Amino acid sequence: xxxxxxxxxxxxxxxxxxxxxxxxxxxxxxxxxxxxxxxxxxxxxxxxxxxxxxxxxxxxxxxxxxxxxxxxxxxxxxxxxxxxxxxxxxxxxxxxxxxxxxxxxxxxxxxxxxxxxxxxxxxxxxxxxxxxxxxxxxxxxxxxxxxxxxxxxxxxxxxxxxxxxxxxxxxxxxxxxxxxxxxxxxxxxxxxxxxxxxxxxxxxxxxxxxxxxxxxxxxxxxxxxxxxxxxxxxxxxxxxxxxxxxxxxxxxxxxxxxxxxxxxxxxxxxxxxxxxxxxxxxxxxxxxxxxxxxxxxxxxxxxxxxxxxxxxxxxxxxxxxxxxxxxxxxxxxxxxxxxxxxxxxxxxxxxxxxxxxxxxxxxxxxxxxxxxxxxxxxxxxxxxxxxxxxxxxxxxxxxxxxxxxxxxxxxxxxxxxxxxxxxxxxxxxxxxxxxxxxxxxxxxxxxxxxxxxxxxxxxxxxxxxxx
RNA sequence: GGGGCCGUCGUCUAGCCUGGUCCAGGAUACCAGCCUGGGGCGCUGGCGGUCCCGGGUUCAAAUCCCGGCGGCCCCA
Numbered sequence: 304x305x306x307x308x309x310x311x312x313x314x315x316x317x318x319x320x321x322x323x324x325x326x327x328x329x330x331x332x333x334x335x336x337x338x339x340x341x342x343x344x345x346x347x348x349x350x351x352x353x354x355x356x357x358x359x360x361x362x363x364x365x366x367x368x369x370x371x372x373x374x375x376x377x378x379x380x381x382x383x384x385x386x387x388x389x390x391x392x393x394x395x396x397x398x399x400x401x402x403x404x405x406x407x408x409x410x411x412x413x414x415x416x417x418x419x420x421x422x423x424x425x426x427x428x429x430x431x432x433x434x435x436x437x438x439x440x441x442x443x444x445x446x447x448x449x450x451x452x453x454x455x456x457x458x459x460x461x462x463x464x465x466x467x468x469x470x471x472x473x474x475x476x477x478x479x480x481x482x483x484x485x486x487x488x489x490x491x492x493x494x495x496x497x498x499x500x501x502x503x504x505x506x507x508x509x510x511x512x513x514x515x516x517x518x519x520x521x522x523x524x525x526x527x528x529x530x531x532x533x534x535x536x537x538x539x540x541x542x543x544x545x546x547x548x549x550x551x552x553x554x555x556x557x558x559x560x561x562x563x564x565x566x567x568x569x570x571x572x573x574x575x576x577x578x579x580x581x582x583x584x585x586x587x588x589x590x591x592x593x594x595x596x597x598x599x600x601x602x603x604x605x606x607x608x609x610x611x612x613x614x615x616x617x618x619x620x621x622x623x624x625x626x627x628x629x630x631x632x633x634x635x636x637x638x639x640x641x642x643x644x645x646x647x648x649x650x651x652x653x654x655x656x657x658x659x660x661x662x663x664x665x666x667x668x669x670x671x672x673x674x675x676x677x678x679x680x681x682x683x684x685x686x687x688x689x690x691x692x693x694x695x696x697x698x699x700x701x702x703x704x705x706x707x708x709x710x711x712x713x714x715x716x717x718x719x720x721x722x723x724x725x726x727x728x729x730x731x732x733x734x735x736x737x738x739x740x741x742x743x744x745x746x747x748x749x750x751x752x753x754x755x756x757x758x759x760x761x762x763x764x765x766x767x768x769x770x
Numbered sequence: 771g772g773g774g775c776c777g778u779c780g781u782c783u784a785g786c787c788u789g790g791u792c793c794a795g796g797a798u799a800c801c802a803g804c805c806u807g808g809g810g811c812g813c814u815g816g817c818g819g820u821c822c823c824g825g826g827u828u829c830a831a832a833u834c835c836c837g838g839c840g841g842c843c844c845c846a
Contacts, residue, residue: 633809
């Protein structure tokens with residue numbers, strides 16, 4: 304493993320593999336296997352977001368993996384945006400199919416034909432759904448484990464509203480929900496409104512959550528889109544208003560990249576000793592390591608049993624394997640457990656335990672009388688640290704050479720922008736890959752001219768290198 | 771989109787350039803037995819390989835050539 308700072312890529316691959324989060328050796332490009340240590344975190348992520356969505360009135364559904372080709376082709380911008388990267392099933396039963404099927408790259412074209420059947424009155428609205436599934440996109444760029452795969456896990460919401468105002472309010476609600484969760488997980492992020500040419504195919508407006516990786520690069524972990532009537536019109540999703548008028552519904556969609564979130568967690572919190580999974584996302588808070596010595600083993604075993612029964616039920620794993628304590632320490636840090644409780648003859652003698660916390664890598668000896676309280680307090684502290692670690696710094700650039708200079712340092716840049724794609728392309732070329740990510744959510748109006756070309760600025764935008 | 775590196779026991783790798791000494795060597799993991807135990811501990815024995823796949827060159831291919839599949843990196 305290379306140290307994190309020197310060789311991020313090498314470090315990242317090493318942690319994912321040695322920490323047993325995922326396995327890239329499945330043998331199909333861009334598709335990985337989620338191992339138990341990765342999967343428990345994936346499950347936690349799903350649980351958290353699913354319960355957020357349910358609280359906000361979304362109902363869970365499950366649509367088929369395959370979409371009929373005619374439906375897939377109904378919204379023209381959408382098909383243009385995805386046609387190069389969809390998998391198509393064209394053969395089955397030993398012969399070519401008369402009508403091929405698309406494997407979902409996203410599920411608008413699966414949902415909307417059914418929405419047409421389910422929605423008929425303004426009383427049915429808002430209608431909010433979601434599903435937790437894998438989607439498939441034939442990425443031609445180099446794939447990276449969890450960051451860019453041809454199969455990835457996500458949650459997608461698909462929602463119908465009676466009017467634009469309700470739909471936009473829902474988008475705002477999505478932004479707040481995601482923001483609060485990302486902060487809680489300690490993932491630094493920006494919410495940006497994507498440039499018109501960079502929107503989701505078929506969207507009227509796209510808002511993206513760009514996580515900021517330790518390399519200074521940004522990684523889109525979620526997007527929410529206002530779709531207007533772009534999908535409800537071709538799919539004829541109509542309802543009757545109070546005045547008995549026919550009206551196409553307005554819709555939104557939110558995609559939460561669960562695979563990418565796992566990658567971002569490992570990337571953002573890990574260090575040269577391994578991963579660090581935030582307490583609320585780890586299936587277990589930690590492991591208990593008994594340390595035997597000489598002939599005092601019986602004493603230690605009895606004491607460990609006693610301590611274990613005092614720990615919050617189901618939150619700790621008692622590691623009774625034959626490995627040496629050092630190896631257990633090493634593995635627990637690699638896999639990113641928030642806490643570790645070490646118990647040997649000294650602890651047994653003094654009625655204490657030694658608590659090791661993963662974020663600071665500090666030990667503390669605690670009287671067992673205070674154990675539950677100490678664990679609770681430490682976990683609260685760790686969560687607070689995560690929040691404060693998620694702060695980000697944005698550097699303002701006024702002129703072209705400032706953009707060049709800041710980009711050389713891999714910093715996140717904010718600058719006035721003219722809104723032209725040609726200008727964005729030139730920035731990308733001259734800065735070695737800096738992209739116009741879009742306008743910060745709730746950004747103020749720009750004063751003056753585009754920092755790059757000098758023409759009238761239309762908005763302030765974020766510039767960053769994308770992973 | 772363009773360029774580069776790589777693929778050998780479960781894992782990591784030596785061997786490849788310069789074909790034969792390799793029915794492939796080591797370490798680690800695993801199994802058995804000991805010894806230990808406060809940061810990957812040590813000893814003895816054992817198990818384990820279609821040298822990624824296909825084709826070609828050759829008396830002879832892990833090694834050279836072509837194609838495919840897969841992994842990784844860099845640039846745009």
